[in-house]
Amino acid sequence: MANTPSAHRSGRPKDTAKHEAILLAARSLFASQPFDLVTMEAVATHAGVSKMTVYSHFRDKETLFETIVATTSDFMIAELSGPDQGGGLRERLIAVGTAFLSVILGSDICTMAHTLPSALRANPALAERFYAAGPGRVRAALAAMTAAAAKRGELNVDDADRAADDLVSLWEGSMPAKIAFGLAGLSTPEEVRSRAERGTDVFLRAYRKD
Amino acid sequence: MANTPSAHRSGRPKDTAKHEAILLAARSLFASQPFDLVTMEAVATHAGVSKMTVYSHFRDKETLFETIVATTSDFMIAELSGPDQGGGLRERLIAVGTAFLSVILGSDICTMAHTLPSALRANPALAERFYAAGPGRVRAALAAMTAAAAKRGELNVDDADRAADDLVSLWEGSMPAKIAFGLAGLSTPEEVRSRAERGTDVFLRAYRKD
């Protein structure tokens, strides 16, 4: 667990600015390279802090990494729980798709999310939590939305889970693979929006009630 | 480069069986864990061979890894260059999809293909080659197929590249992500076939000429 700077009885309190600087530097480094290549020395240097200070705020490297993952996971959940209600089906799907893609393709999380799995072969529980908080959560929500739309007669879906799978796949396209291979960088908000619209339209062409 | 066992002028020739054993062990290890965690000692032990023998067959760790990647890449190309001609459009697409998915989801390549990118941040040329030999090659072939089908009036495609992207995405679904996160293992041939058929059908529903 992290040593969150809390109330002290006496003495000099921990510098919360340094705490944040360490987290920021660590996030940046973990996002740009796999776990094993990130050195605690680099984290300290990048944060403008002594290595001992890093160890004073976080017990060890794994604890630091877990803290980053946990806060990132929380951020994803917060991002995705926003757009629930809205106009028509197409607009609602595009809104969810935009929120999802902006996290997956448009933030510094994206590189980390794709270097994470290979680094977490030894920690499956954490990987599962990460997946559940991200793509898994979105798919579940989308399955519910498509099922409801089918009940209203707007869509023609046999299997809601598979339909949700298809929709997410159409949104993402080949971007995750390209990012994982280092052949694509961060997407702009315009690209994200465009992908969400196009994927949604293709999805509706395949699943529309005619 | 690999020291392929070649003709000798005199003396004891290199044992090709050991050469293969080293490659097999290395492939298995590189497939199950990222580059940095694979030790040459483990390769030697796993191959039932002395560490010195490994270095006698391959100059260093990177050369060994490159050899694995190159042969794997060649294997992908060979697998995918098979199904070109066939019956109707749907059958041809399903054939290509099955060949593609059986490599991506059904062979030991799949785990390596997803641990590879994070290990190759420092070697973009190799990553690009690997991508081009796999998904890139399929996408190019599919773009040509869909463009031809559109010209024949069978499909309604505005952008052949994007259509190919959509088709591959529908084939893959969430499987690459799940594999990367260790939440899914090798797929059976039946699952591969099923995914190829379903993805193709959804694609055709979205892009059929009506």
Added chain:
DNA sequence: TACATACTGGACGCGTTGGTATAGGAATAT
């Protein structure tokens, strides 16, 4: 002021790993 805690900077122990050196034994071509 006195005390307690945070931070720095460097040095270091320890384990791991890539790669080398060496010595002895085994297999094969000539």
Added chain:
DNA sequence: ATATTCCTATACCAACGCGTCCAGTATGTA
């Protein structure tokens, strides 16, 4: 038979990275 090359086993080196210790200094509370 002999030279040559392969293979093994072990010891060894250098580099690296995590985590710790320590002495000194800065900065807060009581």
